[in-house]
Amino acid sequence: MITRLFSFRGGVKPDAHKSESAHAPIAMAPMPERLIVPLRQSTRATARCIVQVGDLVLKGQRIGEPEGTLGTAVHAPTSGKVIEFGLHPLAHPSDLNTRCVVIEPDGADRWIERQVFDYHTASREQALAQLRDCGIVGLGGATFPSHVKLGRGTGIETLILNGAECEPWITCDDRLMRERARDILAGASILRDLIGARRLVIGIEDNKPEAIAAMQAAASNIDGETSVVAVPSLYPAGGEKQLIRVLTGIEIPYGKLGAEFGVQCFNVGTAHAVYRALAHGEPLLSRIVTLTGNVARAGNYEVLIGTPISHLLTLCGPKPDTDRTLMGGPMMGFALPRLDVPVVKGTNCIISASPALFPPPLPEQPCIRCGECARACPAELQPFELYWFSRAHNFGKAQEYNLFDCIECGCCSYVCPSHIPLVDYYRFAKSEIWAREREKSAADQARDRFEFRNFRQEREKEEKAAKLAAKAAETRAKLGDTPAPSTAAKADEDPKKALIAAALARAKAQKEAVQPRNTDQLSADTEAEIAEIDARRIKASLEDPAASGNPPSPDRSPESTP
Amino acid sequence: MIHSPYIRKPASVQRVMFNVLLALVPGIAAYVWQIGAGILVNIAIATLTAVAAEVIMLSLRKRPVMLAATDLSAVVTAWLVALAFPPIVPWWLTVLAVLVAIVAVKHLYGGLGQNPFNPAMAAYCTMIVAYPALMSQWPAAGTVDFATQLHLILGGARELDAVTGATALDALRTGLRANGSVATLLQSNTYGAVGGRGWEWIAAGYLLGGLFLLASRTITWHLPTGFLVGLGVTSGIFWLIHPEQFASPLFHLASGGAMLAAFFIVTDPVSGATTPRGKLIFAAGVGLIAYLIRAFGAYPEGIAFGVLLMNICVPLIDMKTQPAVFGHRGGRQP
Numbered sequence: 001m002i003t004r005l006f007s008f009r010g011g012v013k014p015d016a017h018k019s020e021s022a023h024a025p026i027a028m029a030p031m032p033e034r035l036i037v038p039l040r041q042s043t044r045a046t047a048r049c050i051v052q053v054g055d056l057v058l059k060g061q062r063i064g065e066p067e068g069t070l071g072t073a074v075h076a077p078t079s080g081k082v083i084e085f086g087l088h089p090l091a092h093p094s095d096l097n098t099r100c101v102v103i104e105p106d107g108a109d110r111w112i113e114r115q116v117f118d119y120h121t122a123s124r125e126q127a128l129a130q131l132r133d134c135g136i137v138g139l140g141g142a143t144f145p146s147h148v149k150l151g152r153g154t155g156i157e158t159l160i161l162n163g164a165e166c167e168p169w170i171t172c173d174d175r176l177m178r179e180r181a182r183d184i185l186a187g188a189s190i191l192r193d194l195i196g197a198r199r200l201v202i203g204i205e206d207n208k209p210e211a212i213a214a215m216q217a218a219a220s221n222i223d224g225e226t227s228v229v230a231v232p233s234l235y236p237a238g239g240e241k242q243l244i245r246v247l248t249g250i251e252i253p254y255g256k257l258g259a260e261f262g263v264q265c266f267n268v269g270t271a272h273a274v275y276r277a278l279a280h281g282e283p284l285l286s287r288i289v290t291l292t293g294n295v296a297r298a299g300n301y302e303v304l305i306g307t308p309i310s311h312l313l314t315l316c317g318p319k320p321d322t323d324r325t326l327m328g329g330p331m332m333g334f335a336l337p338r339l340d341v342p343v344v345k346g347t348n349c350i351i352s353a354s355p356a357l358f359p360p361p362l363p364e365q366p367c368i369r370c371g372e373c374a375r376a377c378p379a380e381l382q383p384f385e386l387y388w389f390s391r392a393h394n395f396g397k398a399q400e401y402n403l404f405d406c407i408e409c410g411c412c413s414y415v416c417p418s419h420i421p422l423v424d425y426y427r428f429a430k431s432e433i434w435a436r437e438r439e440k441s442a443a444d445q446a447r448d449r450f451e452f453r454n455f456r457q458e459r460e461k462e463e464k465a466a467k468l469a470a471k472a473a474e475t476r477a478k479l480g481d482t483p484a485p486s487t488a489a490k491a492d493e494d495p496k497k498a499l500i501a502a503a504l505a506r507a508k509a510q511k512e513a514v515q516p517r518n519t520d521q522l523s524a525d526t527e528a529e530i531a532e533i534d535a536r537r538i539k540a541s542l543e544d545p546a547a548s549g550n551p552p553s554p555d556r557s558p559e560s561t562p
Numbered sequence: 563m564i565h566s567p568y569i570r571k572p573a574s575v576q577r578v579m580f581n582v583l584l585a586l587v588p589g590i591a592a593y594v595w596q597i598g599a600g601i602l603v604n605i606a607i608a609t610l611t612a613v614a615a616e617v618i619m620l621s622l623r624k625r626p627v628m629l630a631a632t633d634l635s636a637v638v639t640a641w642l643v644a645l646a647f648p649p650i651v652p653w654w655l656t657v658l659a660v661l662v663a664i665v666a667v668k669h670l671y672g673g674l675g676q677n678p679f680n681p682a683m684a685a686y687c688t689m690i691v692a693y694p695a696l697m698s699q700w701p702a703a704g705t706v707d708f709a710t711q712l713h714l715i716l717g718g719a720r721e722l723d724a725v726t727g728a729t730a731l732d733a734l735r736t737g738l739r740a741n742g743s744v745a746t747l748l749q750s751n752t753y754g755a756v757g758g759r760g761w762e763w764i765a766a767g768y769l770l771g772g773l774f775l776l777a778s779r780t781i782t783w784h785l786p787t788g789f790l791v792g793l794g795v796t797s798g799i800f801w802l803i804h805p806e807q808f809a810s811p812l813f814h815l816a817s818g819g820a821m822l823a824a825f826f827i828v829t830d831p832v833s834g835a836t837t838p839r840g841k842l843i844f845a846a847g848v849g850l851i852a853y854l855i856r857a858f859g860a861y862p863e864g865i866a867f868g869v870l871l872m873n874i875c876v877p878l879i880d881m882k883t884q885p886a887v888f889g890h891r892g893g894r895q896p
C-alpha cells in the first residue's frame with residue numbers, strides 16, 4: 001500500500017552512528033549484585049512501597065502499588081531479598097533522589113505465578129487496569145503511563161507505531177523490530193482494538209531497512225489495514241508530533257492531544273510490552289538498552305529495571321579516554337552526574353563519550369541573527385528571538401513567542417554558527433517561569449491568609465465594641481438614669497453605631513493600605529509577565545496539563561524522545 | 563556543565579563570513595578587469611583599517627580579542643565599503659568611512675550582532691553627505707589607468723573632469739534634467755548593453771557570487787528576490803507610464819550597486835529582517851526607496867538610504883511578520 005508522506009519543516013541530519021551497535025543482536029545482560037528499583041517509574045507518580053526490608057520477593061511480584069491517576073505498579077525484576085528501602089539518586093541531570101527498593105538477587109530468577117489474562121474476553125477497563133498493574137509506560141523515553149494515554153477515548157482513526165528512532169547512536173528499537181516484530185505487531189493490534197482505531201501505520205526511518213523488512217513481514221500476518229512506512233531519515237522524525245505530521249499530515253499544537261485529532265502514537269517498545277502484559281500476564285521488568293559510543297564492544301542488551309549503569313558499562317568496556325557517560329541520544333540526552341544510578345523504563349541508550357567523538361563546544365560568539373536556527377526548528381519557532389528574550393529575562397515575551405512550543409530537540413543549537421547553547425537558555429527560561437508560577441500561587445495563598453486574618457481581627461473588634469456598647473447601655477438603664485424614651489433609644493443606639501462605623505472605616509482603610517503591598521514593588525514589566533502567566537495557567541488548566549502531551553512541568557517529558 | 567545537544571554541525575561565524583568574501587571575488591575580478599586594480603588598493607586599506615579598529619575596540623570594551631577579531635565580520639564590512647565607494651576616493655576617506663562603520667555603527671551599539679544599522683551603508687551615507695563631490699567621482703571603464711588611480715587614492719591633486727566620467731545613473735539623471743530623453747541618452751558611450759559600460763560586467767560578477775551564496779545556503783532567496791522585485795517593479799511601473807522619462811527596469815537592475823545590494827548588502831543578517839515574510843518586505847522596501855531616490859531624489863544612488871530607512875523598521879517588521887508555529891495553523895494538512 002502506498003501511503004502519501006508529508007514533511008515537517010526544519011530538522012537536521014547529524015551523523016547517524018547506528019552501525020556501531022546495529023549489528024549486535026539483543027543479549028541478556030548478566031544479573032547485577034543489586035537491583036535498585038525506583039518507585040517513581042512514570043512521570044509524576046511514585047508508587048507506594050508494599051514490601052519491607054528483609055522480605056523475600058519473586059520475579060514479577062508487585063513491590064509498589066500505583067498511586068493516583070498517573071500511577072503504575074512497580075515489580076521486583078527478579079527473585080531475591082529486599083535489603084534496603086530508601087532514597088537513591090536517579091539518572092537525572094540534576095542528581096534527583098527518589099525512593100527505591102534495593103533487591104539482592106538470589107540468582108534463581110524465580111517467577112511469581114503469573115495470572116493469565118485473557119484480553120479477548122476482558123473489557124476495555126479491565127485491560128487498562130491490567131496495563132497499570134503491569135507497570136506499562138511509554139518506552140520511547142517519556143515513560144507516560146500507557147493506560148492513561150489509552151484511556152483518553154476510543155473511536156480514534158489512526159494508531160501510529162513509532163519505530164523511527166531518529167536520534168544518532170540508538171539502536172534498541174531497531175533490534176527489537178528486527179528480532180521481535182511479531183510480538184510488536186501483536187501488541188499493536190491489541191492497542192488498535194483498545195482505541196478502536198481503523199488503521200495502523202508504522203513509521204520507521206529509512207536507514208533501517210532490515211527492521212522495515214521484518215516489520216513488513218510480520219504486518220502481513222495481522223488483520224486490518226496496516227502499513228509499514230519508511231520515513232525519510234531526518235532528525236527529529238521520531239518526535240511524536242513530527243512523526244504524526246509525516247504520516248498523516250496532521251499537526252498537533254502544543255498542549256493538545258493526538259486523540260483530539262484522531263491519532264494516537266505509541267513507541268514500538270511499548271507495543272511489545274503491552275503484548276507481553278496482556279497476552280502473557282508479564283509485568284514490565286526489563287527493557288532493551290543500547291550500549292555504544294567510545295567502547296570496545298557496542299551492543300544491545302535486555303536489561304532488568306534497576307540494574308546500575310556502572311554494571312552495564314562493564315559489558316561494553318568504555319575506552320580509557322572516555323570522559324563522560326550520556327544517557328539517551330546526543331541530541332536530547334544528558335550526561336550522567338554519577339554512574340551508580342539504575343536503569344529505568346525510559347533508559348534507551350548509554351553512550352560512552354570521549355572528547356574525540358563529542359568534542360567540547362567551541363566558544364560562544366554573539367548571535368548574528370542569521371536565522372539558521374529558525375530554518376532548523378521543527379516547531380517552526382524563531383529560536384534566536386527566544387534566545388534574546390530568555391537572555392534578557394524577558395520571560396513574558398519569550399512566552400509570547402511560544403517558548404513552550406519548543407520541544408527541546410536541540411536542532412537550533414546543532415546548527416548555530418555562533419555555537420550558542422540555545423536549548424540551555426530555553427530550559428532556563430522555562431524553569432524560571434515555572435518557579436515564578438509556583439511563587440505566584442504561594443503569594444496568592446499568603447495574601448488570602450493575610451486578608452482573612454485582617455477580616456477576622458476586625459470582626460472580633462467590632463463584636464467587642466458592640467458588646468461594650470450593649471453593656472454600657474445596660475448599666476445606664478440599671479442606674480435608673482432614664483431620660484425621655486425617644487432620646488434614650490437614640491443615645492443607646494448612637495455609640496454602638498458610631499463604633500461599628502468607625503471599625504468598618506478602619507477596616508476599609510487598612511485593607512486599602514494593605515492590598516497594594518503585594519504588587520506595588522513590581523515593575524510594570526513583571527506585572528505584565530504575571531498577567532501573562534496567569535492567562536497561560538488558566539489556559540493550561542483548561543487543557544489539563546497532567547494529561548497533555550507536553551505538560552508544562554519540569555519533568556521534560558514529550559511523550560517520546562525522538 | 564555541558565548540556566545536550568552534544569554534537570554540533572561544523573559551522574562558524576567565520577565560515578559564514580568567509581563564504582561572503584569568497585562570493586565577492588567574481589565581482590572584484592570583473593572590477594579589476596573593467597575598471598582597474600585601484601580597487602584592490604582600496605580594499606587593502608579598508609581591510610587593514612577595519613581589523614585594526616576591531617582589535618582596538620574589542621580591547622577597549624574588554625572583550626576576547628582573538629575570537630572576535632578573526633570572525634572576518636569586520637573584513638566583510640571593509641570590502642563592502644570599498645566596493646560601494648568610488649574606486650578613486652582618497653585613502654583617508656576610506657579610512658574614515660571604515661572607522662565610522664566599525665567604531666560608531668558596530669561597536670558603539672554593542673558589537674557584532676547588536677548594530678541596528680548596516681555598518682557599510684551607514685558609512686556610505688555619512689560620507690556622501692560629508693563629501694558629496696569625492697563620493698560622486700566614478701571613472702567610466704577604461705578612462706583612468708592604474709597609475710592615475712593609485713595617484714588619486716594616495717591623495718594626488720584631482721583634475722576632475724579630465725579623469726572622471728559620470729556613472730550611468732548620474733549621467734542619466736543629469737541628462738534627463740537637461741531634457742534629454744532616455745533613448746537618446748543611452749546612445750552615449752557611458753552606457754553598455756544594459757547598464758553602465760564596464761559596470762554591467764561587475765554587476766554580473768556580483769550576481770554570480772550571489773548565486774553561490776544561495777547555493778551554499780549562506781543566504782535565503784527572500785532578500786535578493788525582495789530587493790530585485792522591489793526595484794524592478796517600481797522602476798517598471800514608471801517606465802511603462804513614461805518610457806521617455808524613465809529608464810527601463812533592466813537598466814536599473816544592472817546599474818549602480820543594485821546587484822551588490824541584492825546579494826551582499828540587504829542580506830546583512832544583523833541589521834535586516836529575519837522572518838521569511840519580513841525579509842521580503844524589508845528588501846522590497848529598500849528597492850522601492852532606492853528607486854525613488856534614484857529617480858526623484860538629490861543623490862544618484864539611493865540604496866544606502868533605503869537600507870538605513872528600512873533598518874529602522876526592522877523591529878516592527880519582524881514583530882508583525884512572525885510566522886505561525888507548528889500546529890498553530892489549525893491542523894494544516896499539506
Ligand code: SF4
Pocket residue numbers: 366367368369370371372373374383384387415416417418419420422
Ligand atoms: S543560528 Fe545562532 S547566530 Fe544564527 S540566528 Fe540562530 S542563534 Fe543567532
Ligand code: SF4
Pocket residue numbers: 376377378379380381383405406407408409410411412413422423426
Ligand atoms: S530546541 Fe526548541 S527552539 Fe530549538 S529547534 Fe528544537 S523546538 Fe526549535
